[in-house]
Amino acid sequence: MxxxxxxxxxxxxxxxxxxxxxxxxxxxxxxxxxxxxxxxxxxxxxxxxxxxxxxxxxxxxxxxxxxxxxxxxxxSGFSRQQPLARLGRPLVASLVDRLGESGHLAVLHGRDVLYLVEERAPRRPSLVTDVGVRLPAHLTATGRAMLAELPPAQLRALYPDRAAFASRHPSAEADAAEWTYGRLKRVLAEVRAHRWAAEDGEVTPGLASAGAAVVDHLGWPAAAIAVTFPDDAAPELRERVAATVLDAASTLARRIGGR
Incomplete structure (x- = not known):
């Protein structure tokens, strides 16, 4: 009707x-x-x-x-009721059950990602991506997935110079110096080509992640879902994780009336 x-x-x-x-x-x-x-x-x-x-x-x-x-x-009421977390939590939990790896859901907050949902798989390594934790968006799979959906002007406003690229590891100066706006654009172009984002040891050495954006009805990245796994995982697992994360992100997008 x-x-x-x-x-x-x-x-x-x-x-x-x-x-x-x-x-x-x-x-x-x-x-x-x-x-x-x-x-x-x-x-x-x-x-x-x-x-x-x-x-x-x-x-x-x-x-x-x-x-x-x-x-x-x-x-404000939308934020208080946390519908993204409520709708996303069972999807992330299902990912964990199917893949045996830890999963999470995050939103973009300035140049950071903020984690709203964290589901840990049994007997897997501990992660820094707990609920309420913020991490530099350009270093994470969830962040890259969402940044790839931003208009060019918005992306440039977030990263006007090298100082905007924060680091996590002890060699902060060297790591930050490696990041430029040009490098970020190349990374995000790969994300758009594959429809999912990857990071490999840039958040936690030895661990990799695959993430996909949840796009709302206006074409804006409302959130992103990712799964973290050992960086020496077989290519078959990486492909399976990417496909499963994409499916979960698409499902959540439909549930919030997005694309």
């Missing part, structure tokens, strides 16, 4: 909110109308109602509309 034809005002309201959320700043009502194909009078009516409820704010001097405090509260 096509519910949008049953409740067109609700569909149009959500379309306007989604459109505003995807913009860099407030936009005119006429632009919203043209972009979404909604009559201008309808757009003004819906914006007025949303403004009364605090979901949008009107900037009269600029004749533009942006998201309001109520929309921010929805975002």
């Amino acid at each position: 096509d519910t949008t034809s049953k409740v067109p005002a609700a569909d149009q309201t959500l379309a306007i909110l989604s459109h505003l959320a995807a913009q860099r700043g407030p936009v005119p009502a006429a632009t919203i109308s043209q972009s979404l194909g909604i009559p201008r009078s309808t757009v003004y009516h819906l914006l007025a109602v949303m403004a009364e409820r605090g979901f949008v704010v009107h900037l009269p001097e600029e004749r533009r509309y942006g998201l309001g405090v109520a929309a921010f509260e929805l975002s």
Whole structure:
């Protein structure tokens, strides 16, 4: 059943909110109308109602509309309820059961990844990727998977110079010096070509990881799922891990209404 034809005002309201959320700043009502194909009078009516409820704010001097405090509260509620962690945890647990290796789910936070879910496989090496831990995104499989989905301008803003590339190992100066924006772009090009990201001993010597991004409906990397295994694993295991991680990431993307 096509519910949008049953409740067109609700569909149009959500379309306007989604459109505003995807913009860099407030936009005119006429632009919203043209972009979404909604009559201008309808757009003004819906914006007025949303403004009364605090979901949008009107900037009269600029004749533009942006998201309001109520929309921010929805975002905060999303964070409090941790749906990514709730939806992702059983998928990661299933990965661990199937592969016998440890798995995790992380989100991008600036130039770091923040781990939300960690499922340890029995009798496997201990990991630093515990819940709440942050690591440099460019060094991790989850981070690379998500960075590969960012627009070029956003990626460049995150890594404006060599100083942006943090290190984890004792030879911090030497390791950081090896990273440049050009190298990062080459690494991320490989990620896009394969659709999954790899890291090999850059987080913990002796361990490797494969990760895949969870992309939302706006094309933004909402999270990433990865599995960590010994770096001397047979090629067959690496291929199996990559395929299984890709499948889990795709499943989680569908569950959050993404791509």
